[in-house]
Amino acid sequence: MSEKILFVDDEPAILDGYRRLLRGEYEFDIALGPHLALEMLTKQSYAVVIADMRMPEMDGAQLLAKIAAEYPGAVRIMLTGNSDMQTAVRAVNEGAVFRFLTKPCDKELLRTTIQAALAQYRLSGLQQENLGTTAPPKTAKKKIADPALVEIEEKVKKILAVKSVSIRPPSTAGAIYVGKTIWDGPNYIVQSVAGTVAIAHPKNLLDQIPEIGDNVKIEYNAGNASVTNIGG
Numbered sequence: 001m002s003e004k005i006l007f008v009d010d011e012p013a014i015l016d017g018y019r020r021l022l023r024g025e026y027e028f029d030i031a032l033g034p035h036l037a038l039e040m041l042t043k044q045s046y047a048v049v050i051a052d053m054r055m056p057e058m059d060g061a062q063l064l065a066k067i068a069a070e071y072p073g074a075v076r077i078m079l080t081g082n083s084d085m086q087t088a089v090r091a092v093n094e095g096a097v098f099r100f101l102t103k104p105c106d107k108e109l110l111r112t113t114i115q116a117a118l119a120q121y122r123l124s125g126l127q128q129e130n131l132g133t134t135a136p137p138k139t140a141k142k143k144i145a146d147p148a149l150v151e152i153e154e155k156v157k158k159i160l161a162v163k164s165v166s167i168r169p170p171s172t173a174g175a176i177y178v179g180k181t182i183w184d185g186p187n188y189i190v191q192s193v194a195g196t197v198a199i200a201h202p203k204n205l206l207d208q209i210p211e212i213g214d215n216v217k218i219e220y221n222a223g224n225a226s227v228t229n230i231g232g
Helices: 012-022 034-041 060-070 085-095 107-124 126-130 147-160
Strands: 005-009 028-032 048-052 075-080 099-102 166-168 174-184 188-194 197-202 215-221 224-229
Touching: 005 012, 005 034, 012 028, 012 107, 028 034, 034 048, 034 060, 048 060, 048 107, 060 075, 075 107, 099 107, 147 166, 147 174, 147 188, 147 197, 174 197
Parallel strands: 005 028, 005 048, 048 075, 075 099, 166 197
Antiparallel strands: 174 188, 174 215, 188 197, 215 224
């Protein structure tokens, strides 16, 4: 089964560098900019998408967020020259990225990250959803209310003092979430990740339980999650 990789950048020289570095090691395509990348994704399945953060019209976080929504089976990696924490938070929360790497990226680190991403792709089993050569038709999704999440949603509305909030379960196969913990319930820890979006993390999947108000990174891998306090 093909496990093709897509590199996305707005600089031809960077894309040529990837081509020289990884030729013969992986099957991959390159896209000069996010719009071409989205067009290519309608025609070809990709196991991994590696995108630069700084691109005109649509940045890497916006691109990976679109890919996460439309092609969830593709494992997403962000490359950027900006090591600022806010950029990292936005990338992992909006694009649900698997890894965040800063440029210039060490060759071996890039290779090992690609290997880890391909392993995650195989492990998730989501490749079965992306076997077609065209984008799957969009169908209306029936919303099923989880009573536990509905209860959490009401509590979080009061905490954030907002009329509406989106409480989501985590992607336990492989994802990273960065943000502040805002609620601690019997079975869930709720983490605010972007505006009125919050993630309800099942406590039984976490390697440790953070305190309310902690700014943490919660990283899922194969159904379990590690919790790291990042301060701030």
